[in-house]
Amino acid sequence: MLKLITPFMQIVDVPMRALQGLLGPRRLAWVFLLPNLFVFGFFTFLPVILNFFYATTGSDHILLQDRPFVGMTNFGQLMNCQSYLDPNTCQIDVFWRAVHNTLWFIVLQVGFMVVFSMITALILNRKIRARGFFRAVFFFPVLLSPVVVALVWKWILQDQGALNAVLDYLGYPTVNWLLSPTWAFAWSIFLSVWFHMGFYTLILLAGLQAIPRDVYEAAAMDAASPWRVFRKITLPLLMPTMVVVMVLALIKGVQTFDEIYAFTGGGPGSATTLVIQYIYQNGFSAAPRLFGLASAASILVAIVLVALTAVQLWITRRNANG
Amino acid sequence: MIKKRKVVAAALAATFLATTAASAAVQLRFECAQDGNECDTMMAIFKKFEATHPDIQVKMDLVPYKAILENLPVDLAAGTGPDMAKITDLGGLHKYYLDLAPYVDKAALEKDFGKTLDWYRAGPNDKGIYGIQTQLTITGAFINKTLFDQAKVAVPGKDATWDDWAKAARAVAKATGTKYPMAMDRTGHRFAGMAMPYGAKYFDAKGNPEMNDPGFAAAAKQFVAWNNDGTMDRNVWAGQGGASYADATKEFINGELVFYYSGSWQIQKFAKQIGDAFDWEVMPAPCGPAGPGHCSGMPGGSGVVGFKSTKHPKEVAELLAFLAQPANYSELEAKSLNIPANATVATAGVKYEGVTPAASKALNAFSAQVPTISPVGYAFQGYKNNRAMFNITVKRLTQAIVGEMSVDEALKRMDADLKEAVAASK
Structure with missing residues (x-):
């Protein structure tokens, strides 16, 4: 490898030294950073700035020069509610339905996700038969495309789907799962937990394996019950990992879009419309396209995500510092 | 050897010229x-x-x-x-x-x-x-004629109203054990084909768009009621979110649907996929409660x-x-x-x-309906914000069907949404 690198270094050595002589070592660093800064600026910073521009302008025109400045009108419309607890009292009721749905979704999804991931990790951490196989099985859904996952579950749950066929065969009444707002929402949470659980199980499994064995051996010598061992040893020592899992799941929950959109389309009505879908619909599939409203909503979501990310960073640093 | 080179050079030149000529087109x-x-x-x-x-x-x-x-x-x-x-x-x-x-x-x-x-x-x-x-194209009604024959229910005639069709479709579905009596594509365009016979004007006297005139409201109320009492296949409208399109072609082709309100563009698909499985026909445009003279599809x-x-x-x-x-x-x-x-x-x-x-x-059958198309239909089809109106119809009517709001509330929301859409598209 060194043989390959050395001639290359010899080739670039002369022009680099010349450039350093011309610019000085401090400025030369910028030459190396510039390509990356350009890519990052063009594809990350510029869209963020554009988003603010669209959020403060109106009309359905996409070109910036054609969009009249409307100040905070879009934010005002989104926030105009008599009661934030009742979307029907809001000017943009669908946005608030989506906010409510998203809040319920993350509370339930994150709760179930952590509990089931924890149980699965505890089981997979034991010396059971075919442990490697089961670890792979639980991780497998993570590798699938969200659209594939959504379509598979849609086929299972639709009116004439596999689940109803089984219920019918067993003599039970069938249920139109995706036509009932409550069931559709419940299945959306199930799907999301099923889809992402493997990832969080893996993190918790790593956390479990990092707990020193001698602590368990000491507990065994004291004849501590399994429940007491779990409560007094496993849970406290796993807590830092669990908090990271919770915050990660929370951020992912707020961003949820593709699997639920492909699964229910946000319906029935707006029962499973999440806030990212609301943004997508207004910006890309509505007629006329309300880019301003969509951008304003995305900025509000970004504020929530920044707050959650800050919490995650704080926890991670606190854990790292012991 | 030299001759060979000349030939190759000539061929290359010809290819180059041909390519250049093509790219100049x-x-x-x-x-x-x-x-x-x-x-x-x-x-x-x-x-x-x-x-x-x-x-x-x-x-x-x-x-x-x-x-x-x-x-x-x-x-x-x-x-x-x-x-x-x-x-x-x-x-x-x-x-x-x-x-x-x-x-x-x-x-x-x-x-x-x-x-x-x-x-x-x-x-x-x-x-x-x-x-x-x-x-x-023109929106219109397809029926599964075989099911009517099996149920021994007379097919409603030329001036049959939407209500007549609902009664007949329910009777056929009941007699034959068919899952769905009626279905309509999930789009505001198809709903307009029902709303116009009910008297929907879509534009006020000044030519401004509106979505809460008495005709439109009556059709909306009837449509929501039919979705809730099982007359309409609820899966089509209530099974989706937002303003996504959905249809019931699969159900009609599978013989699970008696009356399907869609449009002339389905003919090729039905001819190919139904084949000899059952007899299907296109019916004259259903009329509104006012009866003859108030029957129109949406162009x-x-x-x-x-x-x-x-x-x-x-x-x-x-x-x-x-x-x-x-x-x-x-x-x-x-x-x-x-x-x-x-x-x-x-x-x-x-x-x-x-x-x-x-x-x-x-x-x-569809060609014969062209002269009966209401002028409202032509005006609505040509209106630049009609897609916004179609989407608003779907979104709000679905919310009324699934119980997120009453039909009256949905109609109020439609009006507000329309104002917002018109303002944004100026």
Whole structure:
């Protein structure tokens, strides 16, 4: 490898030294950073700035020069509610339905996700038969495309789907799962937990394996019950990992879009419309396209995500510092 | 050896010249979403045009229909659109259209395409020629005739109302154990086909759009009630979110549906996929509660337009004029099984190719309904914000069906949404 690198270094050595002589070592660093800064600026910073521009302008025109400045009108419309607890009292009721749905979704999804991931990790951490196989099985859904996952579950749950066929065969009444707002929402949470659980199980499994064995051996010598061992040893020592899992799941929950959109389309009505879908619909599939409203909503979501990310960073640093 | 080199050099030169000549030709990009075989048939006609115009080439980009609805407007706004496209949002994309009038025989096109030219225009004062209506569609009712025969229920006649159809469909479904009595595509366009007979005007006396007149409200209430009492297949409207399109073709083809309100574009699919499984027929437009004289489907369809961002306006206009010529237009309709919007072709009649007796009967049934189309339907179809109105209808009616709000609340919301949409599109 060194043989390959050395001639290359010899080739670039002369022009680099010349450039350093011309610019000085401090400025030369910028030459190396510039390509990356350009890519990052063009594809990350510029869209963020554009988003603010669209959020403060109106009309359905996409070109910036054609969009009249409307100040905070879009934010005002989104926030105009008599009661934030009742979307029907809001000017943009669908946005608030989506906010409510998203809040319920993350509370339930994150709760179930952590509990089931924890149980699965505890089981997979034991010396059971075919442990490697089961670890792979639980991780497998993570590798699938969200659209594939959504379509598979849609086929299972639709009116004439596999689940109803089984219920019918067993003599039970069938249920139109995706036509009932409550069931559709419940299945959306199930799907999301099923889809992402493997990832969080893996993190918790790593956390479990990092707990020193001698602590368990000491507990065994004291004849501590399994429940007491779990409560007094496993849970406290796993807590830092669990908090990271919770915050990660929370951020992912707020961003949820593709699997639920492909699964229910946000319906029935707006029962499973999440806030990212609301943004997508207004910006890309509505007629006329309300880019301003969509951008304003995305900025509000970004504020929530920044707050959650800050919490995650704080926890991670606190854990790292012991 | 030298001779051989000369031959090779000559061949290379010839290839180079041919390539250069080809690249010098005008290439027109045509974006098309395949509806049956319409795009292929159009391309076959365009090939004939290329034969007589060797300096013009047409390159077709075959895209999904969703791309025409969602991506094309963005491309056009960004100035990266094609030269021409087959579109369905006829009024909504007006600001991007190329006016063909300076390049074509305006009088001939006015004579042949009459009312449909208005659908592409900005308003009554606009006299431009912007597009060729290649497919005139009309919403309408399909019935599973075999189920009616099995149930021994008489098929409602010419002036039957929506209510008559609901009663008959329920009776047939009950007698035959069929899962769904009625279904309607999940789109505001199809709902307009029910709302107009109920008296929906869609525009007030000043010509401003509105969505809460008594006729519209009555149709909305009836539609929601039918979705809730099992008359309508609830899966179609309530099973989706937002304003996504959904239909019941699968249910109709599978014989699980008695009465299906869709449109003339389904004929080819039904002819092919139902085959001899059961008899199906197209019924006259259902009437509103006021009975005869209040029966109309909603017109629609697609057309080919040129865009003003094109660098070759003259060539685009020449190509569209060629497509509009009665012989070519007739070939297009005959092969793609569409109802002609060209008056000359319609008067002469179209000899549909490879069509089954059932499809032929259905095409004739729909063609016979064209003269009964309400003027409201023509005005609504040509209104530039009609897609916004279609989407608002779907979104809010679905919310009423699933119980998120009352029908009255949904109607109020529709009005507010419409005001917002109109303000945004100014």
